[in-house]
Amino acid sequence: MQKKVASRAAKPVNASARKGSAAGKQWTYGKRGYALAQSLRQFTQRKFSSLVTLAVLGITLALPALFLFSAQAVQQLASQNIDDESLTLYLRLEIADLDGAALAQTLLGKPGIQKTRFISRDEALATFQAKTDIGNALEALGDNPLPAAIVVYPVKQQADATAIKRLSKQLLALPQVQRVQYDLRWVQRLQAAVRLIQSVGWILAGFLTLTALLVIGNTIRLELLRRQPELDVAKLLGAGTSFLHRPLLYTGALYGFLGGLVGSSLAMYAFSKIKTPADQLSHLYSSTFQLQMPSASQFLTFLVVATVLGWLGAFITLYSPSRKLISPRRTGM
Amino acid sequence: MIQFENVSLEYDPGRFAVRDVSFRIPSGAFTFLTGHSGAGKSSLLQLIARLVKPTAGSIKVGGIDFSNLKARHEPALRQQMGLVFQDNQLLYDRNVFDNIALPLVIGGYKYDDIKKRVSAALDRVGLAHKALDGPLSLSGGEQQRVGIARAVVARPKLLLADEPTGNLDADISADIMKLLMQFNSSGVTVLVATHDSGLLNNFDFPKLTIKQGRLVDVHPGTRQGSAARSRQAYTE
Structure with a gap:
């Protein structure tokens, strides 16, 4: 039986394959x-x-x-660090433009913030009127209801979801800030x-x-x-x-x-x-x-x-x- | 060299392959183990080669008591024996040289030593010119000689042959016997299991006869030296 199995599995070695030396390779x-x-x-x-x-x-x-x-x-x-990721700080209505601009400058020196841009109440109103159809309706109100805002751009290397959340908490704690808005939903x-x-x-x-x-x-x-x-x-x-x-x-x-x-x-x-x-x-x-x-x-x-x-x-x-x-x-x- | 004391091998309850066998084979002896097919000759060789373990009794080979032998030492024990089989058990996927070299590779011999020993073994069995041939291109007798060369290449102290001439005609059987006797004359203890009556009649070596697993006769023979010729030497 064993002979049969071995015969099936094997082929006879061709003698001419190793002319010159009976032994195969040393290794x-x-x-x-x-x-x-x-x-x-x-x-x-x-x-x-x-x-x-x-x-x-x-x-x-x-x-x-x-x-x-x-x-x-x-x-x-x-x-992933998302380029141009930003947070918008809406300031309290009573904050004057000069104070808002000063706050934007102050924030620039804080760690994790790359740049800031102050948007005055008038600029916000003008942008709103230019971009929406209900801009005239705001005029009817008499007073400008829009707050001033500061757009904060975090340092790119720290602009992941966790870092942005942490930064927003810190900024919300500022007395001049009414609300912080950021949109990380798509990133998340x-x-x-x-x-x-x-x-x-x-x-x-x-x-x-x-x-x-x-x-x-x-x-x-x-x-x-x-x-x-x-x-x-x-x-x-x-x-x-x-x-x-x-x-x-x-x-x-x-x-x-x-x-x-x-x-x-x-x-x-x-x-x-x-x-x-x-x-x-x-x-x-x-x-x-x-x-x-x-x-x-x-x-x-x-x-x-x-x-x-x-x-x-x-x-x-x-x-x-x-x-x-x-x-x-x-x-x- | 080989000592059996009340050895039994029971495969199933009440089915004995070897039953209460005791004998001694002196070192350097040439001995036949004979009996009909199924008498227990192969089982007895398997016991000596430690391929199976006895269910009773004790076995000593070359001074090693098998009852104390651990499984991990069995391969080393087997390397000290040469085994020759009826169907020669050659590997057909490699040439004659590599078949004979296998025990040396297993034993961890160095390349130069392997080359020398295999060449010497091939010379002794008269097949130096067939070193590169595949086993299938050889005749039955040549294949058996390759099997013997492989069994002796590591210079064992004990050579066990199980029906080494079983498939061969009388002339070739005589050649094989002469080869085995040559190795015996150089000090190797040889035990040949056979039921070939021609062989047993032509070569009057000591014989152990087995019947139904029992040792029924010890014939001292006439061709051995004084130590082996004595019936006592085989039974005490």
Whole structure:
């Protein structure tokens, strides 16, 4: 039976392939070199099935790669500084224009404020009349009912939602200020949407990573069954668990590494495709946000994570409780 | 070298593969283990190679008491033995050289040492010119010689052969026997399990006969030295 299995799985070695030296390459005769050679042989002997597995892994890992690569950019978007973000302080009616202008000057010296603009009651009325159809109705009232206002522009680096809220509280506490108005709703909506996308993305990435783990685990399981004759013989010749398992762990790590390479390449391609529309969208919102291509360190980090993932998938398969069902059992005698 | 004391191997309750067997095989002996198919010869070899554990009794091989042997030390024990199988158990995805080199790779030998030892083993079995061939391109006898070369390449002290001539004709069987005897003459203890009557008649080595798992006869033989020739040496 074993002979039949081995015969099906293997091809006779072509003697002419290694003319000159009976021994193969030196590195393949060390314990680790042997394991690596066996793992690589698996890829070369079953090219099609290896390619299909790598394609599945690559596509599965592409989304986690995309999220890892864009994590920094999305984080930047989530805490985006919005250009020209401002707060409007409506002053009490009794505050004279001169006092209002002086307050605007005073505020300019406060931390977190980049510039201020004072709008007198008359300027407010003129603007109102120019921009609305009910401007004449205000004349009928006799007195100008509009308060003077100060438009405060926060420092750009501190113009996130939290900082603006904090600043508005401080400004509202001023005795001259009747009301503070700012519109962060769209910013908050954007940030909430980004956070939602981040959460959904990470959950999806988690599921897909788990899928990759299962794909590698299943591949190793099949590999274990396919290499049963070799493992049986090696065990009979005195191979320990580490010798028997090492090629399979290497196979898992190789699948992880190569799958990571395919996945990150797909993610980079996707990045290059969405970069232009993302930057255009950002421009429409007057944002400084720009989608950056992943750095070398991000790329390497992903490859390391994918390799560890592959190794882990193999490790779990080899050391799970079900391993007894697939570990070498034949005694050969 | 090998010592069995009241050893039993019971697969299921009441179903014994080996039952209450006691014997000793002296170091350097060439011994046949004989009996009909299913008599328990292979089970006995498996017990010696620690591929299965006895359900009763004690086994000592090379001074190592198996009852104290931890599982993690079993591979090292097996590396000190050479195993030859009826179906030779060669790996068909690699050439003859790499098949023979496998025990040395497992044992962590250095590359130069591997090259020397494999070449020497190939010379001894007369297959130096076949080093690059795949096992499937070899005849049955050649495959078995490769199996023997692989078993002896790490220079074990004990060689266990399970029906090594089972699929071979008489002439080739004699060649295989000569090879095994050569290794024996260099000090290797050889235990051959066989029910090949031609082989048993032609080579009058000490024989342990097994029947239904029990040791029923110890024949001292005429071809061994004085230590092995004594029936006492096998039973005390």
